[in-house]
Amino acid sequence: MYGTNQSVVSEFVFLGLTNSWEIRLLLFVFSLFFYFASMIGNLVIVFTVTLDAHLHSPMYFLLANLSVIDMVFCSITAPKMICDIFKKHKAISFWGCITQIFFSHALGGTEMVLLIAMAFDRYVAICKPLHYLTIMSPRKCLYFLVTSWITGLIHSLVQLVFVVDLPFCGPNIFDSFYCDLPRLLRLACTNTQELQFMVTVNSGLISVGSFIMLVISYIFILLTVWKHSSGDLSKALSTLSAHITVVILFFGPLMFFYTWPSPTSHLDKYLAIFDAFITPFLNPVIYTFRNRDMKVAMRRLCSHLMHYRNILLMKCGTI
Ligand SMILES: *[C@@H]1O[C@H](CO)[C@@H](O)[C@H](O)[C@H]1NC(C)=O
Numbered sequence: 001m002y003g004t005n006q007s008v009v010s011e012f013v014f015l016g017l018t019n020s021w022e023i024r025l026l027l028f029v030f031s032l033f034f035y036f037a038s039m040i041g042n043l044v045i046v047f048t049v050t051l052d053a054h055l056h057s058p059m060y061f062l063l064a065n066l067s068v069i070d071m072v073f074c075s076i077t078a079p080k081m082i083c084d085i086f087k088k089h090k091a092i093s094f095w096g097c098i099t100q101i102f103f104s105h106a107l108g109g110t111e112m113v114l115l116i117a118m119a120f121d122r123y124v125a126i127c128k129p130l131h132y133l134t135i136m137s138p139r140k141c142l143y144f145l146v147t148s149w150i151t152g153l154i155h156s157l158v159q160l161v162f163v164v165d166l167p168f169c170g171p172n173i174f175d176s177f178y179c180d181l182p183r184l185l186r187l188a189c190t191n192t193q194e195l196q197f198m199v200t201v202n203s204g205l206i207s208v209g210s211f212i213m214l215v216i217s218y219i220f221i222l223l224t225v226w227k228h229s230s231g232d233l234s235k236a237l238s239t240l241s242a243h244i245t246v247v248i249l250f251f252g253p254l255m256f257f258y259t260w261p262s263p264t265s266h267l268d269k270y271l272a273i274f275d276a277f278i279t280p281f282l283n284p285v286i287y288t289f290r291n292r293d294m295k296v297a298m299r300r301l302c303s304h305l306m307h308y309r310n311i312l313l314m315k316c317g318t319i
Contacts, residue, residue: 009168012097012187014090015175017269028085034277035078041284042067044298052297058136059125060294062118063287065145069114070280073107076100077178077276084177097179098164102156105181105203108254110152112210115247117144119217122239127224155206159199166190176269178276180257204255211251218244242286250279 017027049055049064077100084090092100124135159181166188174183181199185192218240253271288294 009094009170009172009187011091011093012172012174012179012184014084014092014177015173016084016090016177017273024085028082031078031082031085031273031277034281035074035082038074038277038281038284039071041281041288042071045284045288045294048294048297048301051301054300055293055297058138058141059118059121061141062114062121062144066111066114066118066283066287069107069111070283073104073111074276074280076103076107081177081276090177092179094168097184098160100179101163101181101184102160104178105156105159106152108152109155109206110148111250112206113148113151114144115243115250116210116213116217117148119214119221119243120144122243123217123221126221126239127228151206155202159202162195162198166192166195176272178272180272207251207254211247211255214247214251238290242290246279246283246286249282250275 016024018024045067046064049060080092121136125132128135163181163184166185167190168187169189172187174187176183181203182196185196185199221240222237253275256271257268
């Protein structure tokens with residue numbers, strides 16, 4: 001790379017969150033629980049939406065897609081972190097690190113655009129109910145999905161293109177439990193001031209931009225509902241409050257992380273845990289288990305499964 005006498009870093013070492021054995025144990029139990037809970041919760045959503053014909057509508061398709069993204073998203077850093085908690089030497093290869101960064105930015109960007117699509121879907125359903133099926137056609141839905149994936153990929157690639165060529169000659173210590181771009185850039189042995197600025201602008205713009213768009217669309221929906229029919233306000237409010245909660249929980253830590261000038265405290269590490277574990281877990285809880293149609297569908301699915309099980313048992317019994 002740059003100069004021949006520089007040693008090249010081939011792996012990075014995570015410091016993890018803490019040295020205290022008790023806190024590690026607590027963290028281990030906590031993250032294991034939330035990881036499995038989010039995987040199972042999101043899997044249930046995907047299965048229910050896919051198998052129940054009553055839920056074959058844009059809103060639920062988008063929701064199921066969000067669940068898929070959430071499952072992949074929390075599988076990027078969580079399993080490694082959980083395995084590493086009690087290890088003395090927590091290492092990750094250079095390309096492992098790049099892979100973590102690539103997928104977390106790609107999926108994060110995709111999720112943001114998907115949340116906007118979901119807000120648009122609610123806008124059409126609440127403000128233009130008669131045209132809902134024509135506006136949110138299957139094609140439009142697919143178009144939203146493809147757009148969100150492409151946006152996420154571009155957002156991620158644009159930043160990494162510059163990073164893979166940087167020289168790393170040590171130190172190779174990450175004061176964290178996963179790879180993130182701002183910390184990686186600070187480890188490069190060249191001046192990365194401009195790149196850091198680019199990352200802040202890129203990630204900051206996409207998160208703050210989507211957040212503002214979402215807030216505006218929710219305000220718009222609320223105003224429209226309020227003006228037209230006061231009776232529907234409470235129903236709209238309950239749907240929207242779910243969306244708004246997810247949006248704040250998802251974007252709050254992210255925006256703090258990428259727009260705060262210098263992460264001096266350990267706060268950002270703990271916020272990262274929040275985004276890695278709690279948000280993917282909360283999505284199913286907030287969107288689904290509070291939703292009547294979804295609950296009915298899950299009950300239907302359960303009784304179907306019981307029915308098949310009984311048939312199977314009967315068959316086994318007669319053989
Ligand atoms: C994602 O959305 C597409 C298009 O609406 C839909 O066909 C697909 O089934 C959804 N994916 C899941 C896992 O439900």
